[in-house]
Amino acid sequence: MSTTDLFAAAHRDDHETMARLQTRLAEEADQDGVLDVAYRLLDSPVGTLLLAATERGLVRVAFAVQDHDAALEQLAARISPRVLLAPARLDLAARELDDYFARRRTAFDLPLDLRLASGFRRSVLEHLREIGYGTTASYKALAATAGNPGAVRAVGTACATNPLPLVIPCHRVVRSDGQIGNYAGGTEAKHALLALESRA
Template identity: 70%
Template sequence: MTETPTTPTDDVLPSRLDTAFADITPGAIAHLHARLAAAAQEAGILDVAYRTVDSPVGSLLLAATAAGLVRVAYAREDHDAVLATLAVAISPRVLRAPARLDGAVRELEEYFAGRRRAFDLPLDLRLTAGAFRRAVLAHLPDIAYGTTASYATLAAAAGNPKAVRAVGSACATNPLPVVVPCHRVVRSDGTLGQYLGGVEAKRALLSLEASA
């Protein structure tokens, strides 16, 4: 008499899956992911690479396109929300690919260690809309390391002395904080003002630069 093949029960399947994946280590998963990222880049289907890095001002999300670093985001901005925005604004082909951002990580580590005063990274400024906002961002690196400038001073430098509030908006929407140093812009009375990473992060960055 022929036996009828049995179908694994719901209780058996999880056990078999646990056994099948028991030998897969985190290192093996990371290696597989790295191969996937490399293959995606080689095939030209990796439009936005990203990774996170720990820093003295919290976890930072870094994202880059083929043109350069396109986004630095604080944890308070919600990294998942930032990635979703990148998928809409740039391309849905967004993938965690740490190796693509090794240069940015190295320069950030040097900066936070007090060994770097300016960043030398290719930047992709496509997320900054409007000529005036781009002019503001272009002038931010001119504020010397360890010093500050007022919103009014920056407005004049960008070509519109009356556009103080617009300077504030440009800083508040800076897609590349830390690297493009909007933290060096303060109020005319010397108080810190707002900062997209939070006032404590702004204070920490200015303190780091003042003591280096």
């Protein structure tokens, strides 16, 4: 018997045990305060979403077109490499997003961690939160509200790099010429979200 045959039993896949161990690790890491970034995936009408949270709150929402692996690597580099699949911390965020897509919810009530945005971009995000459900604002108007009427392009960048799309509604910012403008989740997703909110 070759040593490969001798150890064949050891190499049988045991997905059930691994899944159980990963769940246990996430729970124990959270209890011990070393789960710096927890994440989960959520199916939605605009594709699978990645949701990530620190101990402070929701820190990242990423569309599939933004590449979830890249988003996780960015979280590891910018916040901490202690990143684990740990759905429990995202239960509330997932429920509120489900409700939003089912048109049972028009505003989010979640602790947010805005550390991935700073300076002017962060102040744009703060103003974005004031654009109500079912309404839109232009990039130009948002630049003026954020205190820098000339910074229309910078507002566009702030929207494109919004770490918390959907929850911070950058999809409600459109071009002043009536065109819909770009969106981190793709223009199709932006159309779908505006249509969802206008049916109210």
